[in-house]
Amino acid sequence: MRCFQFYLGEKKDESKTERSSSVPCSGSTFTDPGVRRSGSELNSQTASDASSESRGRNQFPILSDKPSNLTVFTFADVKSATKNFTRSAKLGEGGFGCVYKGVIKSLEEPGEKVDVAVKQLGKRGLQGHKEWVTEVNVLGVVDHPNLVKLVGYCAEDDERGIQRLLVYEYMPNGSVEDHLSVKAVEPLSWAMRLKIAQDAARGLTYLHEEMDFQIIFRDFKSSNILLDEQWNAKLSDFGLARLGPQEGLTHVSTAVVGTLGYAAPEYIQTGRLTAKSDVWSYGVFLYELITGRRPLDRNRPRSEQKLLDWVKPYLSDAKKFQQIIDPRLERKTIWKSAHKLSLVANRCLARHAKTRPKMSEILQMVNDVVQASAGLGSPHPPVKQKDPSEETAKKGKRRFMDIRVVDGGWLVRILSSKHVKTC
Template structure:
C-alpha cells in the first residue's frame, strides 16, 4: 500500500507542475504580447506626425519657391515698362494739380503711338477730366487739312497756330513750333510740364501734344474770339471793339489768372511774358491766359528773385527786370499794369508814330492816371460814355500802382483781384449787352 501510494503521489506531482508551468508560460507570453502591442501603438502615431511635418515643410517650400518666381517676374516686368508708369496726382475740378511728368524727347515714334511718352501713362481718363493726350503727327496733319494756310489763325516768330478738328470732333488750336530752335524746344517742354500740372478756368487748357520724331506741336482748346490784341488794336467785323463792361471782366479774369500762378500754384509760377497777344477770349468774351513757354517756376528762385535771360517784348518789361534780369512775381504785376492801361486807353505799349512824349505808354500815362481832370482824356474813344467817373478813377488808380517803377510799391495780384471784383459786379448791365448773354450761357467763371 505504501508503494502504491507513493507511486500515485509520484505520478500526481508532475501533472501538478506541468499545469503551473503552463500558467506561467501563458502569463509570460501574454505580457510580451501586451508590451509588443503597446510598443506598436506608441510607434505608429510618431511616424504619422513625422510624415505630416515633412509634408507641411515641403508644401511651404514649394509655395515659397512659387512666390519668389512670381515676384521676380513682376520685378522684371516693372523694370521693362517702368517708363510707362503713371505718376500719382491730385485732381480738382476748379484748380487741378497734376503730378509733373518726366520729359523724354528722345522717345521713339512707337512710344508716341503707344501713348507712352514723357514718362506718363496716357490711358484714357474719365469723362470728367479728359487729361492731356498724346497725338501723332499724322493725326494732326489730318486735323488741319495737311496744315493748310487757310487754317492759320496765328503766326509768331517761333510757331504757327492752326485751327483744327480732332478725330472726336473737338475744335482745337494746334500750335506748331518751328524746327531747329532751342528756344522753341525749351518752350515746348515748359508748356507741357506746366499745363499738364496746372489747370484753372483762367488759364487756357492744354488738350494734348505731339513729340513725334523732330515734330513739336501743342494742342489747346480753341478760343473763338481770338486775342485781346485783335479786339483792342485790330478791330474788324470778326473782332468788334470791347465795351467798358467787357474790359472790366477781362481785367478781372487776367488778374485771377496771375493770382492763381503766384499764390496757388506749387511751386510759384512767374509767367514772364504776360501781354495782350497772350490773352485769349472765349465765346462769352471771358479771358484766359496762354503761352507759358517763357514761364519760370519758383523753385529756381534765390531770395525771391530769379536770374534769367530777358525776353524781347518791348513795352511790357518791368524796369528792374529789363536792366538787371532779376525776376519776381512783381515783374508780372508790372506787365499786367501795362495790359490794364491798354484796356483803358486803347493804345499799344510802344508807338513811335505818336507825338514826342507819347511813344511809351507807361511814361505818358503815369502822371495822368492820378489826375482827375486828365484821366478822362486818356480813355479809349470806343468806350467813352459807358462808364462812371468813380469806376474810371478806381481803375486808373489800380493801373498806376501796378506800373510803379519800384517793385516794392506794386501790389500783389490778390489785392488787384479784390479791388476789381466790386467794379465788375456793380457795373450796369444795360451798358453791356454781352453781360446778360454771359449770364444766360454761363461758362462757370466767377467774379
C-alpha cells in the same frame, strides 16, 4: 503719362531765347540778356544771367514729377486734324511757328468732334524746343478756367525730321489785342474790359499763389490773353514761364526776355525775376484796357509812343483824365470807373517791386471796381468776329509788323503779301 524735364535758367554758353508773340503776331520782343533801362529807352548793357541765389537751380523737378493728363497725338493724327496743314486752316504765325485750326474727336464724347488750335514748332532749334517743353510741363499740370487748356502734344520723327506740335483748346474770339485794335469791327465795351481784367487777374493769382509751387508767367500781354466762345479771357503761351524762387530766396535770375513795353524795369536792369514782374505787366495791361492803346506804338507821334509816359500828365486831374480814355467808349459815363481802375494800375506800377501788391490783393481791388461799376451795363460781347481761318481762305493774305531788339538795335520786319506761304 510722362512729362518732360526742362531747365529753369539759361546756361551762360547757350544762346538766349528769341521770342515774338503768339498768334496774332505783334508786339516788340527783346531778348538781350543785358538790356538795361536808361531813361525811357532800352539799351544794351551787361547784366548777370545768374546769381548766388539761383545757381544750381536749373531743373524744374516739381512740375516734371506731377501727373499729367495730356493726350499724345501722332503726327498722322495732327496732319489729319489740320487737313495736312492746309493754307485755309492757318490762323497765323508767331515766334514759335505756325498755328492752324483743326478738328479732332472729342476725348469726353467720342461721337462728337471739337475744334482745336495746333501750334507747330518752326525751325528754330534748341530754344524753340525748350519753349515747347516748357508749355508741355506747365500746361500739363495746371488747371484753371482762366488758363488756355493744352489738350495734348506730338513729339515724333518722320521723313521731314523731328516734329514738335502742341494741341490746344480752340479760342474762337482771338486775343484781347485783336479787340483793342483800332481795326476791330466793334470795340470791347467797358463792362467787357472789366471782366477781362478780372479773368486775367484770376489766372495770374492762380499761377502765383494757389498751387504748391509758384509759376511766373514772364510774358503777360494782351496778345497772350485769348477769348473763348463765351468771351471768357484765358492766359496763353507759357513758353517763357519760370518756376518762382524757392522758399527763403527772393528771386530767380534769368536771361532778360519778354516784350517791350510790358517788362518790369527792375527785371530789365538786373535779370532778377519775381512774381512782381508779372504784377507790373498787369498794370501796363490795365492802362491798355483804359486807353485802347498799345504799350509801345511807333506809329504815333513821338510824345505818345510810350503808353506809360503819355498817360502820366493826365492822371492828377479828373477832367484831363477823361482825355486818355479810349475815344470809342462813352467817356463821360465810365470815367469814374476807369479812374478807379487806373488807381489799381498805379499800385501795380510802383517803382519798387516790394511795394507792389500781390495778385490776390489786386484781384480784390479789381472786383471792387467791378462791383462799383455795376450800373454801367453787363459785359455783352461785341459783334461776333468772322472765323480767322475763313478770312484766310477768302483773302489769302496777312500783314504784320514784328519789332525786335537785335544786338542793341532795332530790326523791323514787315510782311505784306497776297499769299502767305505755309510754314
